[in-house]
Amino acid sequence: MPRPGSTTQRGYGTGHQAERARWQARLDRGETTPCHSHHCLHPGQPIDPDPSQWDLGHNADRTAWTGPEHIDCNRSAGGRNGAMVANAKRTMTIREW
């Protein structure tokens, strides 16, 4: 199977954190990026550089990261992100459904 530039296939771990840090550094420099969610709830709204306002998305089979997603867009994608993300979001002030 193709492995597009991914350094890890284990889902979350150091690869996720490093990739997230890379994006955060770019956002901190003032770069903007659109939401990478396929189900974006805020079309046209760039990602907020506040680290609590975005999540790093990944493709459907978790072989590669896609990029920042709005926190609620990432969440709205259902179970594809697993329990860790769901737990992280419990501490944030977002809608529950």
Ligand SMILES: [Zn+2]
């Ligand atoms: Zn979005």
